[in-house]
Amino acid sequence: MRIAIVGSGQLAQMLALAGLPMGIEFSFIVDKPDADIRCIEGLGKIVHSHKATSPEALYQALGMPDCITVEKEQLDVSLLESLAQFCPVRPNIEAVRTCQNRQREKLLLESLGIPSSPHFFLASKGDAQAAADAVTYPVVLKSCEEGYDGKNQFIVHTAQELLSIVSQEDITPCIAEQWLNFDKEVSIVGARATDGSMSFYSLAENIHHKGILTRSIAPAKALSAQQSQTAENYLSQIMEKLDYVGVMAVECFLLGEELLVNELAPRVHNSGHWTQLGARTCQFENHIRAIAGLKLGSSENIGVAGMLNLIGTKQAPLELADKLSSVHWYRKSPRPGRKLGHINFVGKDWAEVNKRMDNYLGLVKALSESR
Amino acid sequence: MRIAIVGSGQLAQMLALAGLPMGIEFSFIVDKPDADIRCIEGLGKIVHSHKATSPEALYQALGMPDCITVEKEQLDVSLLESLAQFCPVRPNIEAVRTCQNRQREKLLLESLGIPSSPHFFLASKGDAQAAADAVTYPVVLKSCEEGYDGKNQFIVHTAQELLSIVSQEDITPCIAEQWLNFDKEVSIVGARATDGSMSFYSLAENIHHKGILTRSIAPAKALSAQQSQTAENYLSQIMEKLDYVGVMAVECFLLGEELLVNELAPRVHNSGHWTQLGARTCQFENHIRAIAGLKLGSSENIGVAGMLNLIGTKQAPLELADKLSSVHWYRKSPRPGRKLGHINFVGKDWAEVNKRMDNYLGLVKALSESR
Numbered sequence: 001m002r003i004a005i006v007g008s009g010q011l012a013q014m015l016a017l018a019g020l021p022m023g024i025e026f027s028f029i030v031d032k033p034d035a036d037i038r039c040i041e042g043l044g045k046i047v048h049s050h051k052a053t054s055p056e057a058l059y060q061a062l063g064m065p066d067c068i069t070v071e072k073e074q075l076d077v078s079l080l081e082s083l084a085q086f087c088p089v090r091p092n093i094e095a096v097r098t099c100q101n102r103q104r105e106k107l108l109l110e111s112l113g114i115p116s117s118p119h120f121f122l123a124s125k126g127d128a129q130a131a132a133d134a135v136t137y138p139v140v141l142k143s144c145e146e147g148y149d150g151k152n153q154f155i156v157h158t159a160q161e162l163l164s165i166v167s168q169e170d171i172t173p174c175i176a177e178q179w180l181n182f183d184k185e186v187s188i189v190g191a192r193a194t195d196g197s198m199s200f201y202s203l204a205e206n207i208h209h210k211g212i213l214t215r216s217i218a219p220a221k222a223l224s225a226q227q228s229q230t231a232e233n234y235l236s237q238i239m240e241k242l243d244y245v246g247v248m249a250v251e252c253f254l255l256g257e258e259l260l261v262n263e264l265a266p267r268v269h270n271s272g273h274w275t276q277l278g279a280r281t282c283q284f285e286n287h288i289r290a291i292a293g294l295k296l297g298s299s300e301n302i303g304v305a306g307m308l309n310l311i312g313t314k315q316a317p318l319e320l321a322d323k324l325s326s327v328h329w330y331r332k333s334p335r336p337g338r339k340l341g342h343i344n345f346v347g348k349d350w351a352e353v354n355k356r357m358d359n360y361l362g363l364v365k366a367l368s369e370s371r
Numbered sequence: 372m373r374i375a376i377v378g379s380g381q382l383a384q385m386l387a388l389a390g391l392p393m394g395i396e397f398s399f400i401v402d403k404p405d406a407d408i409r410c411i412e413g414l415g416k417i418v419h420s421h422k423a424t425s426p427e428a429l430y431q432a433l434g435m436p437d438c439i440t441v442e443k444e445q446l447d448v449s450l451l452e453s454l455a456q457f458c459p460v461r462p463n464i465e466a467v468r469t470c471q472n473r474q475r476e477k478l479l480l481e482s483l484g485i486p487s488s489p490h491f492f493l494a495s496k497g498d499a500q501a502a503a504d505a506v507t508y509p510v511v512l513k514s515c516e517e518g519y520d521g522k523n524q525f526i527v528h529t530a531q532e533l534l535s536i537v538s539q540e541d542i543t544p545c546i547a548e549q550w551l552n553f554d555k556e557v558s559i560v561g562a563r564a565t566d567g568s569m570s571f572y573s574l575a576e577n578i579h580h581k582g583i584l585t586r587s588i589a590p591a592k593a594l595s596a597q598q599s600q601t602a603e604n605y606l607s608q609i610m611e612k613l614d615y616v617g618v619m620a621v622e623c624f625l626l627g628e629e630l631l632v633n634e635l636a637p638r639v640h641n642s643g644h645w646t647q648l649g650a651r652t653c654q655f656e657n658h659i660r661a662i663a664g665l666k667l668g669s670s671e672n673i674g675v676a677g678m679l680n681l682i683g684t685k686q687a688p689l690e691l692a693d694k695l696s697s698v699h700w701y702r703k704s705p706r707p708g709r710k711l712g713h714i715n716f717v718g719k720d721w722a723e724v725n726k727r728m729d730n731y732l733g734l735v736k737a738l739s740e741s742r
Contacts, residue, residue, distance in 0.1 A: 001689070014392070021388055021647075023687045023700025023712065042413050199694075276392075280648075280673075280695070280717070289692070298694045302651075302673055316394045318372070321660070323570075323669045324651070329394025341394065346651070 001292060004029055004062045006079065007071030008046070010330040010339070011268050013039040014276075015071065018284035024292065027062040031075055038331045055082035069246060069291050073100040073266050074146055090194075090291040091266050095242040099266040102144045102175045109261055112237050116261045117253070118178040128166040131176050132159035138179040143171050153211065155179065180260065182253035186220045188231040189272035191247045191286040191296050192239040199286065199299040200232045201279055204271045204307075206251070212339070215357055216271045217306045218278060221350045223254075230259050238264065247272070247287035270309070270339075277326055277344035278305020303346045306353040308360055310341040317343075317367050320360060372663060375400055375433045377450065378442030379417070381701040381710070382639050384410040385647075386442065389655035395663065398433040402446055409702045426453035440617060440662050444471040444637050445517055461565075461662040462637050466613040470637040473515045473546045480632055483608050487632045488624070489549040499537040502547050503530035509550040514542050524582065526550065551631065553624035557591045559602040560643035562618045562657040562667050563610040570657065570670040571603045572650055575642045575678075577622070583708070586728055587642045588677045589649060592721045594625075601630050609635065618643070618658035641680070641710075648697055648715035649676020674717045677724040679731055681712040688714075688738050691731060 026044030052058035249269030281297025397415030423429035620640030652668025
């Protein structure tokens with residue numbers, strides 16, 4: 001069996017590393033001419049889609065995969081459409097299309113009655129005044145596409161500020177979402193197989209710094225069973241509705257007892273990396289199993305797990321791994337602010353894991369500066 | 372960091388797959404011109420040692436690794452000796468040399484007071500009569516080197532038979548070991564780091580068919596805490612004595628309460644494959660951690676685990692993996708009697724895991740025949 005993945009980053013790398021032990025072969029579709037391919041070198045055929053003379057030539061160059069998947073939602077769906085005539089695309093193209101656009105995401109959530117933050121959609125700069133009048137400040141102004149890790153996002157406090165940003169920035173179509181003073185951000189990762197069966201991981205609590213995820217801990221602390229069940233129900237409804245196959249992640253805001261969906265990701269997700277050490281089957285293996293038409297592996301937790309992103313760290317801090325932690329290093333070129341790896345932790349309880357992560361944050365920082 | 376592995380089989384493959392997520396790079400030293408390299412293709416530089424014009428040229432071709440290790444003990448140690456001037460060889464050459472020869476192994480065990488089966492050593496064909504007179508029948512006649520999976524081994528019931536085999540077969544130097552009507556074969560896998568710290572996995576019970584390991588289940592059933600501790604002590608003493616770094620396996624016979632060491636393996640071992648699903652850190656990752664000078668990961672069990680070898684199976688039976696099992700497929704060319712992959716299982720108790728393995732054995736056989 002051969003699987004082709006659109007993308008050449010760490011998610012593509014970890015998907016391949018989860019599938020290679022099963023004897024599955026991989027190909028990578030590099031859809032940006034200048035993409036860094038260091039993550040995936042050696043793991044399979046690497047094909048630059050812009051060099052292919054036809055969809056058929058591309059499919060052939062990929063080694064005629066049995067299935068195509070994605071490591072990201074921000075891509076040209078026409079690439080997927082052109083390949084769908086040769087083999088299944090999983091998750092399906094409509095699911096990717098929905099999740100790559102914040103408006104389509106909101107419409108999907110509304111159609112399912114799943115709550116999310118109040119928002120106003122700006123199709124063009126001409127909608128600025130209507131938006132400025134309608135929203136409750138502060139709002140977060142987010143481009144409908146291409147925005148992630150805090151990029152293309154602005155926190156806006158007044159109508160005047162909103163009008164000024166929309167007129168000056170290349171941001172429309174965009175969405176103005178009411179800024180919620182949420183207690184926590186949590187996420188749920190789950191998988192759906194071709195036979196419709198599903199499996200869900202424990203909810204993770206996510207901590208961000210400057211819009212970038214820095215750490216996740218699962219199971220999230222102080223969540224009620226009811227809230228976990230609600231998150232599972234949301235993800236389950238979304239996957240059913242999209243006839244989804246593969247792993248999907250849903251980020252949610254927690255406001256008191258209320259759970260509001262923030263964002264969907266039609267792929268394996270940074271907040272699910274802890275599953276590599278803290279769950280029976282990691283999210284990467286379950287995505288591969290799902291899209292390969294196989295049965296899902298157990299998503300059961302093995303203790304409390306945490307994940308600390310290595311951001312800007314100059315070199316793999318392998319010496320930091322101890323008995324109950326492991327370092328993952330993506331082989332990307334180091335650059336300040338870039339996610340270059342992560343450390344997974346496992347332990348007995350939330351406080352202990354969180355404390356160890358605090359200690360490590362200091363150690364990683366010291367290592368980054370000394371080298 | 373770069374690690375070079377002597378060998379191109381599934382153990383080399385699984386070692387690389389355990390190290391790649393840490394950002395470690397691999398090279399493979401193919402020491403037999405006709406070796407099958409399908410297992411390791413894509414996972415790193417592949418260098419045929421017989422093509423190198425000098426040790427230095429070989430070291431350069433390997434990409435100047437930081438450390439060299441082995442996936443097998445049957446190799447020409449002069450290859451390791453020639454490379455040892457450039458970087459550490461782990462486990463050390465003396466450890467490999469000891470374990471590649473049954474006589475040296477026995478001498479090591481004797482020096483440590485570790486019991487093994489009564490035996491008689493035949494340096495040459497001329498020792499046949501002395502051996503025939505000295506031993507208690509039946510005995511197993513084993514070549515001192517190159518014997519594994521039942522190859523180069525003969526069960527001998529009479530003095531006459533012994534004389535005849537020794538005169539006809541190319542078997543000396545060899546060892547005549549008293550045939551023990553043992554209750555079980557168990558094995559222990561452990562790791563020792565560069566700082567001398569050690570970690571041990573639960574003992575596995577091994578079941579063979581025609582001299583080839585077919586399944587392992589860990590923890591082994593009905594072992595006393597005393598017996599497990601004894602096995603740990605033996606492995607600990609052996610690793611200390613050899614100043615060993617890496618993973619080592621010891622196979623033992625269980626006779627009533629007594630534990631007799633059968634064989635040592637200076638490497639990751641088939642009877643430790645269950646650790647990929649059933650332990651916090653698998654034997655492959657712990658070998659990599661040890662030889663890379665890192666701290667060992669926890670070898671703690673996660674439930675009861677089993678491993679079923681896929682022998683002669685024509686195609687990866689990926690569809691057999693269920694919630695609590697996973698298929699490993701080595702990508703080797705199928706051949707009757709060849710180990711082509713394995714399935715790991717995890718469950719609540721020994722009987723349940725064993726029963727599932729019984730069912731799978733039938734399914735795998737049916738699949739092999741239908742394809």
